[in-house]
Amino acid sequence: MIGQGSPEELLDALDPQQREVALQVSGPLCVRAGAGTGKTRAITYRIAYGNAVGAVDPGTVLAVTFTSKAAAEMAVRLRELGAGRAQAMTFHGAALKQLGYFWPRVTGGPLPNLMPHKAGVVASAASRVGVRADRLVVRDLAAEVEWAKVSMVGPEGYEDYARKMGRTPPADLDLPDFSRFYEAYEQAKSDRNAIDFEDVLLLQCGMLEDREDVARSVRARYRNFVVDEYQDVSPVQQHLLDLWRGERTDICVVGDVAQTIYSFTGASARYLEEFPKRMKGARVVQLVRDYRSTPQVVALANQVVASAKGMDGKSRSPGLPGAVRLQAQRPMGPAVTYDRYDHDLAEAEGIAEKIRGLRQQGVALSEIAVLYRVNAQSEAFEEVFSDAGIPFQVHGGSRFFDREEVKRAILLIRQQARVRTLAGQETSDLVGMVAEVIGTLGWQKKAPATAGAVRDRWANLDALLELARRNPDRSPEQFVSELEERSVSKAAPTVEGVVLSTLHAAKGLEWDAVFLAGLSEGLMPISLATTAEGVEEERRLLYVGITRAREHLCISYSLARSADRKGKRAVSRFLSPMWPRENASRGRWTASGSKPASIGKPKTSDLNKLFLDSADEETRELFEELRQWRLGVSREVGKPAYTILTDAALRGVAEAKPRTLKQLGALRGIGAVKLENWGTPLLRMVRGYLPD
Structure with missing residues (x-):
């Protein structure tokens, strides 16, 4: 532990920009911190340095972030630095602690029950207004309620605000229908004397606004604020922060506009962008030294962001305003590799081969990740890795054959096969039968037009249909038997293994080797991104994926979904300018060694x-x-x-x-x-x- 009386030691442990952060112990400070630049180190040392020089009492510091894991890590670092009395919490954790303390004193009664999940109440509300909602529709309805509430919009204002924001409600509801459902949800919650997690923030905001005595008490307790991942704050979180702060200006915000990837949940980077304008006299410090990734990885990340068009997708000058240009601090590493494959399975096989090579070089499997845009893409990797004996774990979700809709579909396919066998019917059209069965579960030829759980279910069912297409001459019994064998072979838990993850779920994590797979138009940017703003958010998602890699970065896409389909896919527009076209004539693009069509070499x-x-x-x-x-x-x-x-x-x-x-x-x-x-x-x- 570095002692409280060692301010010089604290500063000596920081680079010049981090030291600038630590030295400003009071007043408004905006830290624009690129990926891998040591932002947590900078802000924890800032609190510790303020304590060491007697300028800040750690007991009056509230440091807020977005996950319990990040808050716990920050708390551990503060204790190690002798500033353990500082509070490191999530927004919800801090608000719930305050609400639990003040509610009985203000109302004279206990705090309503906090619902651990919305599903039951959402399903009840849907039933009240005549909306048919299965498990996944319930999930999408709940997500839309959360977006409305963090945007500080109630049922009465939802229709106008959603129309203004270009929002499409889930479950094929129109705006008035969803407003009615939203109102029914609030009533069902009230009937149960319950509140949800968003209510925790809203109620605490209301209490601070209505009760000056409560506001004075909170502001006396917390006098110095630090907000991590500030690009992810929502309107209600910003409002709560303003109420906590009052007229005080001792606030440090830290974020990276290039990692703004949660706009669909209500997060807004404009608070980070506009902080210097809102807070008079605010100082801006950029953390640009990237200690995580090699120069090769950093160069690609910088190139991707440099071509951005701003948050609104309309900026005429290249580059993302407010984003930092990273400067690599690690030694040179291996070159970023670019591979094009004939189809998805060939891509998975090619990546498996590269993973075997990395393993032979001494890279631990747990330090390797395969990242993709949507959950359904995991199926090909699960299949190939299982057959190749490569242990893996699916991060942030269940394995393909453990997903509810997949298990249900297999059960129905088995039942249909038995019925046809007993009836003496021969099934020569396996693909048609599978399509018919999954059609009863909501699958249709055209993908849903909106994102969310319903779209995920469609993609998983469509992936199941793709398995049938790979060998359409099998009987239904053979197909079901193969699916069950694959399911069993992938059921064993793994402790040490390659991480399979969506790009969103990978944020905040890092590995020695990262494979970014499926980077073709339609997946990156995803076809659902139909607005300029949506496309630019997809670019930032790619940036997040690139900056997860410490040393090895392998980028790939495939021409077609399966071997029997014509290869029409093109590489992502975000990567086409830097894609090494000169390699096309060398046959390095495909797992099978076949060369792609000739592509003209760009002029110097x-x-x-x-x-x-x-x-x-x-x-x-x-x-x-x-x-x-x-x-x-x-x-x-x-x-x-x-x-x-x-x-x-x-x-x-x-x-x-x-x-x-x-x-x-x-x-x-x-x-x-x-x-x-x-x-x-x-x-x-x-x-x-x-x-x-």
Whole structure:
């Protein structure tokens, strides 16, 4: 533990930007922290430093974040730094603690029962207004109620606000129908003398607004606020924060607009963007040193964000306003790999082969993750990994064959097969029979137009139909037997294994090796993203996926869903500018070794323009200096400039900014001869652009 009397030790443990955060112990502070830049370290050391110099009493600090895990981690770090009296909690945890204390004193009675889940009350409300709701429809209805409540919109205002926000209600309800359901939900909750988790925030806001004595008491208890993941705050959370704070300005917010991926739940990055305007005199500090990922991973992440069009998807200038440009601090690592496969199963097999290679290199399976856009994509990986003997675990959800709709479908297929057998009917059309059965569970040829649990169910049932299509000559009995065998083989729990996860569920996590799979148009961005804002949120989701990787990053997509389908898919628009088209002629794109159709090689001038448009000022300056140096060398030796070093090699040097000859030699286009001839002058030029 670093003692309270050691402020110098605390500051010495931080980089220059983190130190700026720690040194400002009072007043408004906005920390724009890129992925892997040590934001938790910066804010916990800030609290500890304020305590060490006697400027902040940790007992008056409330640090709020969004998950219990993050709050627990923050609390542990604060204790280790001698500031354990500071409170680290979630918004809901802090509000519930306050509500539980003040409610009996204000109302004279006990706090209503807090419902652990909404499902029962949602189902009851749906029944009251004549809405048929199974388990997944209930989940979607509950999610829409949560969005309305965190947006501080009640049943009476839902229709107008949802129309303004372009919101489509779930379960094929129109806006008036959902308003009626929402009202029925609130009434059903009242009948049970119950509140939900969103009510905790709303009720505490109401109490702070209506009772000045309660507000004075809370503000006397907490005088200094820290908010982590500030890009994810909702309107009701921001309102509660304002009520907690009152007129005080001792508040530090930390976030990254490039990681705003929960707008569909009511989160809004505008509070982070507008913080310096709202809080007069606020200081803005950027954390840009990325300690997590290699320069190769960081370079790709920067390129993806540099092409963004802002939160509204309409900005004319490239780049995401408020986003930081990361500066890699780790040594050079392996190049990012790009692979195109013939179909989904080939993609899963190709990734399995690469995982075996990483395992042989000593990478632990638990340090490998396969990330994808939607849950249904896990099926192919579960199948291939099981057959290959690669242990895995599905993060944030159940395995494919454990999903309720899949189990129900298999049961119905088995029953249908038995009925037809007893009736003496031969079933030659397995695919047609499976489609008929899953149709009774809500599947239809056209995917639902809205996101949510109903869309997930459709995708899982459609994946089951795809399994039937792979070998349509099987009998229904053979198909069911195969499904049951696969289900049993994948049922055993695994402790050490590759992580399978959606991109959303991966936020906040990191691994040594990350495979980003299925990055084709329609999945990234997903076809449901029909607005400019939605497309830009998909870009930020890809950025989150890229920045989960510490060292190995492998990006892939497939041309078709299955081997018997025509390959029509195209790579994601977010990746097409940097996709290595020159590799097409070398057959590196497919697991089977087959070459894709010929693709024209982009012009060097186009690549340079793209690079300069997305690069920061220092990188652009270094690139130009390198080109001027190369021009001088070419004139001196009487050879064309490209024979000295290609533009691609110079772009790589400017982006990666290698510190050593070994790092320089790892770059594409810098062979042993060029390293010997030009390594020293190149490093000398780069040295002038390295951070202190």
